[in-house]
Amino acid sequence: MKISELRECERPREKLLVQGASALGNAELLAVLLGSGTPGQSVIDISNSLLAKAGWRLDKLFSLSVQDMEATEGIGPAKAAIVQAAFELGRRFLVEKADAPSVPLVSGRSVYELMIPRLKGLDHEECWMVLLDSLGRSGGVVRLTMGGFDSTVLDVRQIARTAVSAGAAGIVLVHNHPSGDPRPSDADCRMTDRLRHGLEAVCIDLVDHVVVSDHSFFSFAENRLAKA
Numbered sequence: 001m002k003i004s005e006l007r008e009c010e011r012p013r014e015k016l017l018v019q020g021a022s023a024l025g026n027a028e029l030l031a032v033l034l035g036s037g038t039p040g041q042s043v044i045d046i047s048n049s050l051l052a053k054a055g056w057r058l059d060k061l062f063s064l065s066v067q068d069m070e071a072t073e074g075i076g077p078a079k080a081a082i083v084q085a086a087f088e089l090g091r092r093f094l095v096e097k098a099d100a101p102s103v104p105l106v107s108g109r110s111v112y113e114l115m116i117p118r119l120k121g122l123d124h125e126e127c128w129m130v131l132l133d134s135l136g137r138s139g140g141v142v143r144l145t146m147g148g149f150d151s152t153v154l155d156v157r158q159i160a161r162t163a164v165s166a167g168a169a170g171i172v173l174v175h176n177h178p179s180g181d182p183r184p185s186d187a188d189c190r191m192t193d194r195l196r197h198g199l200e201a202v203c204i205d206l207v208d209h210v211v212v213s214d215h216s217f218f219s220f221a222e223n224r225l226a227k228a
Contacts, residue, residue, distance in 0.1 A: 066084065095118060174212065
């Protein structure tokens with residue numbers, strides 16, 4: 001059915017203006033972003049096709065490339081760019097919200113909540129360092145690697161220099177497992193020990209190493225697999 005054939009109160013844009021964005025389903029919200037359909041498909045049809053390509057999951061839709069989106073009939077470069085821009089704005093909002101409170105990071109959960117806006121939905125590994133002050137509050141985050149994580153990639157001396165330059169009292173190492181399983185590998189354990197010993201030489205504490213996936217995390221400190 002064409003959007004013009006719907007009652008005005010059922011049209012996505014008009015519905016949003018009257019009832020608010022929370023009243024719309026995912027396909028309707030996408031339809032507002034996409035704006036228009038094609039002669040053969042309504043914008044709702046195109047939205048449903050795009051969601052179907054992502055398995056009806058927004059985290060999978062977030063991970064689709066422009067090329068993947070363009071493979072959907074009715075989606076060209078402009079519409080794909082709009083969807084990606086909307087997701088990036090949402091991600092940046094979550095990063096700002098997570099960074100706002102200056103409270104101690106007292107658990108693996110608090111580290112996870114700080115970092116998941118940066119790492120959720122990625123199809124590659126990234127490793128980050130959270131700089132901590134003497135009260136355990138975040139003094140900033142630094143991305144260390146992209147695309148892989150092992151003992152040959154991570155530069156312990158550079159991490160120590162960065163932490164010392166920032167005046168950090170301690171750090172938390174964070175990296176993601178795109179597979180969805182946050183349990184650490186043997187290489188993760190070796191790297192944690194290596195980094196802990198390297199930081200001890202410059203009197204900086206490795207407070208924790210947190211491995212995150214989209215929906216869960218593993219804390220070395222809380223599981224006592226590394227001194228923290």
